[in-house]
Amino acid sequence: MPVSAKICGLSTAETLDAAVAGGASHVGFVFFPPSPRHVTIEQAAALAQRVPAHVGRVGVFVDPEDALLDQAIRAGRLDAIQLHRVTPARAASIGSRTRLPVWGAVAVKTRADLDGANALRGAVQRVLYDAKVPEDAKLPGGMGLRFDWSLLQDFAHPLPWALSGGLDPANVAEAVSISGARLVDVSSGVESASGIKDAGKIASFLKTVASL
Numbered sequence: 001m002p003v004s005a006k007i008c009g010l011s012t013a014e015t016l017d018a019a020v021a022g023g024a025s026h027v028g029f030v031f032f033p034p035s036p037r038h039v040t041i042e043q044a045a046a047l048a049q050r051v052p053a054h055v056g057r058v059g060v061f062v063d064p065e066d067a068l069l070d071q072a073i074r075a076g077r078l079d080a081i082q083l084h085r086v087t088p089a090r091a092a093s094i095g096s097r098t099r100l101p102v103w104g105a106v107a108v109k110t111r112a113d114l115d116g117a118n119a120l121r122g123a124v125q126r127v128l129y130d131a132k133v134p135e136d137a138k139l140p141g142g143m144g145l146r147f148d149w150s151l152l153q154d155f156a157h158p159l160p161w162a163l164s165g166g167l168d169p170a171n172v173a174e175a176v177s178i179s180g181a182r183l184v185d186v187s188s189g190v191e192s193a194s195g196i197k198d199a200g201k202i203a204s205f206l207k208t209v210a211s212l
């Protein structure tokens with residue numbers, strides 16, 4: 001089965017186009033002002049117009065209020081909502097209200113953390129396994145941190161899932177081989193500086209993914 005890729009945290013037309021041209025299955029727009037990848041509602045609207053119908057537009061949120069979700073969904077023409085730092089009940093409520101598929105981020109460092117995925121059963125449509133960040137971190141993702149991919153090997157995944165956290169063009173093949181992921185997500189691993197996506201790195205990442 002082929003491997004698909006989501007390029008997260010896109011904020012310029014040039015790098016969005018690189019993701020689409022390289023064959024990304026999904027693109028991610030971050031709606032979280034503390035992030036260096038944050039896009040305004042206006043930026044999201046302009047970027048969304050460039051995304052062809054076969055590529056999914058995923059809005060990335062941290063414990064969002066309904067008003068932000070509604071604005072972002074409309075402007076960004078979102079196909080899915082990725083949630084960080086929300087309870088399963090809140091994730092389910094967002095899914096019911098917006099009628100969009102919800103991806104729930106699960107922060108992983110140890111095997112026990114995978115229980116977070118079981119807790120999301122019935123509340124979200126996909127789990128995004130991401131690396132756990134330090135407690136005082138400003139952001140819950142996009143930190144270039146990875147976790148032990150072998151933790152996923154013998155796990156009975158309760159939902160469709162994606163692998164995230166610290167992936168880059170050089171390690172994504174190994175990550176897929178070890179974890180068995182069929183959808184991978186990358187952000188800082190295709191950047192030249194914090195929040196600055198690099199079209200060449202995006203192309204390289206997607207070329208490798210397409211070869212798997």
Ligand SMILES: O=C(O)c1ccccc1NCC(=O)[C@H](O)[C@H](O)COP(=O)(O)O
Nearest residue numbers: 008035141142143144165166186187188
């Ligand atoms: O990337 C951000 O700035 C961000 C901010 C707030 C919430 C989530 C965020 N990113 C979520 C993602 O899906 C990232 O792609 C994921 O954490 C992997 O990031 P990286 O390790 O840098 O590839």
